[in-house]
Each structure stands twice: as C-alpha cells, then as structure tokens.
Amino acid sequence: MGRNTRKRRTPLAAKVVAGAAALAVGGGGLVWANFHASAHEENPDHNRTRSAAAQVATIDCPDVGQELSDVPDRARGEVDGELATMDSQITEAYKRLATTRRAQAGDPRFVENTILGPLKDRRKAIIDRIQLEINRAGGRADGDLDRLAGCQGRPAEQPQNDGGQDDGQGQDGGQNQDDNGNGAAGPVADDFIDINDVEPNSRDSQNGLAADGDGGSTGTFTTDCGVNENNLFNSDNLIAAPGVDNGAHHVHDYVGNQDNDAFSSDEDLANADTSCQNQGDKSTYYWPVLRLQDGTEEFDANDLGGGAEGNVGRILKPAQAELKFVGNKQSDVVAMPKFLRIITGDAKSFTNGDANANSSWSCTGFEDRQVTDKYPLCPEGSQVVRTSNFQSCWDGENIDSANHRDHMAFVQEDGGCPNGFQAIPQLQVRLVYDIPTPAVENGSVRNPYAVDSFPEQLHKPITDHNDFINVMDEDLMNEVVDCINSGEDCR
Structure with missing residues (x-):
C-alpha cells in the first residue's frame, strides 16, 4: 500500500522530531512510548x-x-x-x-x-x-x-x-507483549466493550443527532465515492492546518477529491479528478484511518504521521463507505455554499473533553447500540461500524471560521436549527470494516484495532472525527436540495 500524493520537502523541525522518534525503534519494530x-x-x-x-x-x-x-x-x-x-x-x-x-x-x-x-x-x-x-x-x-x-x-x-x-x-x-508495537500509547483493554453490553438507544450525546425525520424535508441523496481504491493517504489537514506538512500528525483516508493535501487551493480542488461516480461531486471526504496493531509495517512505518508518531500496524480500508445527505425535521434545506468546510468530532477529545466529540461506534446487526468512548467487540459475522452525523445548520454567510466550528451548528433537540442558522443537507458518513475481533483477557488486549490519532491522545476511540469540503458543482447541489425537499431518494 502506497501514498498517492504530491511529494513535499520535510521542514527541518519535522526531521528533528522524526529523528528523535527513531530513538524508540528497536529490533522488534517501533516501540513508541513504552x-x-x-x-x-x-x-x-x-x-x-x-x-x-x-x-x-x-x-x-x-x-x-x-x-x-x-x-x-x-x-x-x-x-x-x-x-x-x-x-x-x-x-x-x-x-x-x-x-x-x-x-x-x-x-x-x-x-x-x-x-x-x-x-x-x-x-x-x-x-x-x-x-x-x-x-x-x-x-x-x-x-x-x-x-x-x-x-x-x-x-x-x-x-x-x-x-x-x-x-x-x-x-x-x-518488548512488553501487551504494547502491540507502540507501548502504552494504546489502545488498552478498557478501551473496548462487548457490543452486547451496550444498552440499546442509550447514546446521550446531543452531537451527531440525525437531522432527518418524519416532518420537514424527508428525501435523501447518496453519493458513491468508493473506499479509497486509489490509495490516497497523507497526514495533512487542509481544513485545520492549510499549508502545513503533516499538520494532522495522523494519517487520513480520502475519497472523492483526488488533489487533497495541505497545499491544495480551492482552484486545485475545483480542477481535480474525483473518485465519486457522479463526476459533479468533487467534494473531499476524509477521516483518520483505522489500523490493526498486528505487527505489520505499513508504507509509513518510519514516517511522521505514521509509525514515527505511534500510528502503527496495518491500515484497514472500509469494506463500505456510505455517504448520504439527508434533510431537516423542521424545514426545507438550502444549498451548501461551494468550498464549505465542516469538521465533526474532535481529534483531541481525550484531553479536550467531550464537548465536540462526535464518534459513534457499533456493529452490523446491532446499530441500535451506539457508543462514543469505546471500540466495540463484535460477534462472529458482524462488522465494525463508524458513523458520523455532521453539523447541518449553517450561519448563512461563512464557509469556514477561525476555530473551524462557529460557522456551523448541530440541530437542536426538536430537529430545528438555532436562531440565525439555516438548515443545509446533513452529511451522514457510515463506514463498515471487516476486522478480526481483538482478544481481551485479564486486563490485556491482543491485536487491537485503533483509530489514528495525535500521539498524546493515546488512540482513544472518542478522538474519532470526520472532515468534509463541499466541491459539488451548482447543478448537482441543486439536485441534492431538490431531492431532499421533495422527499425523494436519489443517487
């Protein structure tokens, strides 16, 4: 598996970090933070x-x-x-x-x-x-x-x-046989839960509520952009750290836009190829990769963002990546502006707290059971599911904000938008993975899976997040809005 992105010069400061991290490399592979x-x-x-x-x-x-x-x-x-x-x-x-x-x-x-x-x-x-x-x-x-x-x-x-x-x-x-190749950087046994031990319909986070319902605008629009068959990976974050190489300190999967790195301009995005079947959708959809900590040395085993920063093991692509836009329970939706940027979830939730956390983990066949701060242990024949329901209330003016959040809001408990915000199509991302169920015994976990994270976040499941930049052409965006407001299900 390789990296498909433009080659950038690594700043001297980044090389110093990489060299320091390499001190932790031993004969058994990377031992980060034992x-x-x-x-x-x-x-x-x-x-x-x-x-x-x-x-x-x-x-x-x-x-x-x-x-x-x-x-x-x-x-x-x-x-x-x-x-x-x-x-x-x-x-x-x-x-x-x-x-x-x-x-x-x-x-x-x-x-x-x-x-x-x-x-x-x-x-x-x-x-x-x-x-x-x-x-x-x-x-x-x-x-x-x-x-x-x-x-x-x-x-x-x-x-x-x-x-x-x-x-x-x-x-x-x-090496400690419980460190899974990255020492105590996680995950640990307490980060996992048997899906059968999760109470149905118990997720109490207001963040990430589905916006669609029986009233308002009830249609859907689904876009098929594949599962990163082109192996487009990098550790940049165009929204939060534009112009900064390795700004995320962890690796992202990308589907949709194929010219997405820290140095991509809006013009670059507009002129890029797309992996979406509908070529009018050049939006970029990206999320931190999942890895199976099984000792595999990936293409980035010695790179910043990868193994040099504690993100070790085999990268797992989703078996399915479902990208769906839905409506609002209280009203029609309006078109998203081109190049609107939305971050949902918080890559630093372990230390920041859960105010912006919006991860949702489950298993196929058990999706009435959702959990934000644990990785699920799925029974045989069931697959791991990651779900993100994005903010769907827009301030009507800005495509971004200084903290990358204030221009967007989640729906309120009644499904409507706060005062001063307009309902836009809500992006719902559902990722399904074939992952061997880790063995958790006596307070230890063997061959766990984990989301890539900033090193100090210890690969906690609550740090999961998802990113989106709207690069649909005007005709397609109008089609999305019309489908949703008329109650149709379109592709």
Whole structure:
C-alpha cells in the first residue's frame, strides 16, 4: 500500500522530531512510548519505578485554536500555522515524556522542570505571535490567551499485567507483549466493550443527532465515492492546518477529491479528478484511518504521521463507505455554499473533553447500540461500524471560521436549527470494516484495532472525527436540495 500524493520537502523541525522518534525503534519494530520500559533498568525499587512511570501517561494542553473566534481572514493562514507548530511541540514533549522514564522515577520534579516548564515557555511565545498577527490584521486578540500556555501531565488508566505484578518486560528484557508495537500509547483493554453490553438507544450525546425525520424535508441523496481504491493517504489537514506538512500528525483516508493535501487551493480542488461516480461531486471526504496493531509495517512505518508518531500496524480500508445527505425535521434545506468546510468530532477529545466529540461506534446487526468512548467487540459475522452525523445548520454567510466550528451548528433537540442558522443537507458518513475481533483477557488486549490519532491522545476511540469540503458543482447541489425537499431518494 502506497501514498498517492504530491511529494513535499520535510521542514527541518519535522526531521528533528522524526529523528528523535527513531530513538524508540528497536529490533522488534517501533516501540513508541513504552511507559513501563524502565522497570528492569538498574533500579532496585521496581515498585517505585513502576508507580512513577504510571503517574504521568500523557500531556494535556489547552486547545488554543478552540478559543479563537475573532481572527481576520488575512491572518488565518499565519494563525493556523502557529497552531500547527503548537501541535508539533506537544508531540515532541510527549516523545520526551515517553523516553525518560528512568529519570522520572528518580526525580519527582523531572516532568515539570524538564518537559512541562519549557513547553509552557514555547507555547507562550507562540500565543504572543498569534495575538500580534491578529492585531496587525485589524482584529482584536484576546489579551488573556496566556492562561492557555501551561500544560499538565495526565495519568491514564493503564492496567498492569498480572494484577500489577509484571513490570512490563519479559525475562529477557524484551518488548512488553501487551504494547502491540507502540507501548502504552494504546489502545488498552478498557478501551473496548462487548457490543452486547451496550444498552440499546442509550447514546446521550446531543452531537451527531440525525437531522432527518418524519416532518420537514424527508428525501435523501447518496453519493458513491468508493473506499479509497486509489490509495490516497497523507497526514495533512487542509481544513485545520492549510499549508502545513503533516499538520494532522495522523494519517487520513480520502475519497472523492483526488488533489487533497495541505497545499491544495480551492482552484486545485475545483480542477481535480474525483473518485465519486457522479463526476459533479468533487467534494473531499476524509477521516483518520483505522489500523490493526498486528505487527505489520505499513508504507509509513518510519514516517511522521505514521509509525514515527505511534500510528502503527496495518491500515484497514472500509469494506463500505456510505455517504448520504439527508434533510431537516423542521424545514426545507438550502444549498451548501461551494468550498464549505465542516469538521465533526474532535481529534483531541481525550484531553479536550467531550464537548465536540462526535464518534459513534457499533456493529452490523446491532446499530441500535451506539457508543462514543469505546471500540466495540463484535460477534462472529458482524462488522465494525463508524458513523458520523455532521453539523447541518449553517450561519448563512461563512464557509469556514477561525476555530473551524462557529460557522456551523448541530440541530437542536426538536430537529430545528438555532436562531440565525439555516438548515443545509446533513452529511451522514457510515463506514463498515471487516476486522478480526481483538482478544481481551485479564486486563490485556491482543491485536487491537485503533483509530489514528495525535500521539498524546493515546488512540482513544472518542478522538474519532470526520472532515468534509463541499466541491459539488451548482447543478448537482441543486439536485441534492431538490431531492431532499421533495422527499425523494436519489443517487
């Protein structure tokens, strides 16, 4: 499996991160963030070492980008670049956290003094630049953004082997057999749940409600864009980090538009080929890949965004990718503007909290049981399902916003849009995967599957997300709207 995208020069800073990550490569493959690796080092107090290693599992930083609502258009490129640099800083700090366990065991202030303190200083410098860029462009920057500079260490529920008696290495000092190739970066056994243990109709997240219903506009429009047969992968994010190589720090599947990377302009998107059967749909649909952590070395095993940042194992393409637009329970829908950008879900939900989380996991045959913060264990003959119901209320003016969220809203409990927002066709993405069910026993998981993530997010299922840029031509968009408002089911 290869990468089908334009070749870009790797910035020097990115090469430094890659080189540092390569320090974690051993004979058994990539061992990223093995949090218990120090337990057999020359330290007689194994219990103390193990306890210290478990104290800080990841780094939790306030999301500066989510706090930015007033960024002038001409400053957004610079600000997005600064935010991407912040993400790289967190990745570097997380790598250092993961590879200094012996030092942490011997010094209770090591994490604060050597990792979090310097990180705060670097983040403050970027925040200062963001404020300056906003003000120079005629905006008014929040003068209190410095409060977001500091990060904290966060423990994670990492169960010890054999009730905590094992120190994470075999007698030969080899790789922890439970780390699945990336150490304690996850997932762990507690990230999985038997689908039979999920209560039917129990998902209580307001985010992601289906907009369609018995009233209003009841039609549908389905577009078939394949399952990434062209092997278009990259670790960019054109919406959140335009112009930044490896801006996502994890790999995306792409269907639809075939010229989608960090450097694609709207003109590039409009002139590109498309994998959609209807050639009027050049929209880009993308989501983080799922991987089976079975020891496979993928094409990106040593690359940023891939194995060099803890995203290891075999990339799993969906067996089905269903892309459907539906209506609104309360009203007709209006056409989406061309190049409208929508992000649903939050790639940083593990540390940001679940306010923007919008993942939905289930199994075929059990889709009345949905869960946001666990990966499902499906019975034999059943497949894993990922579903994203996008925001479908538009502010009527902007194709994007400074935090990439404020121009869009979810429907309210009654199915209608908030005041000042208009109903547009709701995109629903349903991805179905053939995945061997992982074995979960005695607090351990073997050959798990996991969504690609920012390294510090530990591959938690709640970080799943989905992205869309509308590049339908005017005739097709009008057809979509007409089908939905007239109650027809069209393709």
